Amino acid sequence: MVDPHRGVLYPAKLPNFTRVDPPADVAALVNWFWIPEWDIAPGRSSRQDLVAYPSSNLVVEPDLVGISGPTTRISHRDLSGTGWAVGAMLRPAAVAALAEDPTTVIDDYRPFDAPDLHAAVSAAMSDGEDPRRHWRAVKAFSEWLGQRIPAPTEEALLANAMVDLLISDPTMLRLDQAAATLAASPRTLQRLARRYVGLPPSAIIRRRRLQEAAQALREDPTSDLSTLAADLGYADHAHLANDFRTVLAFTPSSYRGAAHNPDEN
Incomplete structure (x- = not known):
């Protein structure tokens, strides 16, 4: 869950x-x-x-x-x-x-x-x-x-399964991995994502990793950012920081401080 x-x-x-x-x-x-x-x-x-x-x-x-x-x-x-x-x-x-x-x-x-x-x-x-x-x-x-809403089609249920997999399984880092798991082609998953989500599969994977990174920083203020980046499948700390800046407009370090002092925000 x-x-x-x-x-x-x-x-x-x-x-x-x-x-x-x-x-x-x-x-x-x-x-x-x-x-x-x-x-x-x-x-x-x-x-x-x-x-x-x-x-x-x-x-x-x-x-x-x-x-x-x-x-x-x-x-x-x-x-x-x-x-x-x-x-x-x-x-x-x-x-x-x-x-x-x-x-x-x-x-x-x-x-x-x-x-x-x-x-x-x-x-x-x-x-x-x-x-x-x-x-x-x-x-x-x-x-x-x-x-x-009518009963979901097989295609709609496959779209459900795709998103369930991408937002819950931390081992899913690439589209080809998800395609193999679901016995579907990468092209099919890209089409389903556009029709049933509105975002590409790669964006769904990035969002999961960003949420997991933010949650980890909230739960452990002493976590090492390089180790966290590696655990979540980022190439390095710089890629994690870039995701934070792109989506959240602040760095992992500044978020960690703010998350443990929420009354200051």
Whole structure:
């Protein structure tokens, strides 16, 4: 199981956050549902920084339904006031059914026309004291997905298997390795990645390694950067540092210091 918090750069700053596994009937469509709830003091805000999974998300908020595509850089959201969201981290099989071309929503978050989904999830979340509100919201969301999205094809399931492999197996460092494991050609995996994810397989592998590097730096402030780079399959420390600068706009050393002093960020 992939750690749902792996892409959160400063976990100590998370609002009240609930992760819910999908019901069995939509497990081929959703990795997990995520439900943040927050109550920020007037005049203050809380920034949530992410190096997100290479996935799209369908999100219900009090005033809209939105779809976000995979990201190529650090992303953030500033929370203020009181609020909630119910998001579904989509598997590739669902992405293809909801976004005609997922490359068009890369690094974007845009409204998604689903008034019935909004009404059902909002009704479930309307009573903030109801201990079953998360279960009700996920049930409503899952029912909507099951009605909206047809049963995944064999191709869609292969796309699921490809992404599962690339984001969870640290030994997968090259496309040809994944192709051999899945008994598919590299060209097929490249086509599936474009159609069902929006990013090439190489970008999915880089994102996993960057998340793992950030997690390791959070968990062990004394870790040697050269050793960490080698453990994660980078050619050397310089390549790890370049990935950090390209995606996160800071170095591994500066992130390590910030991760252990989150109140200063």
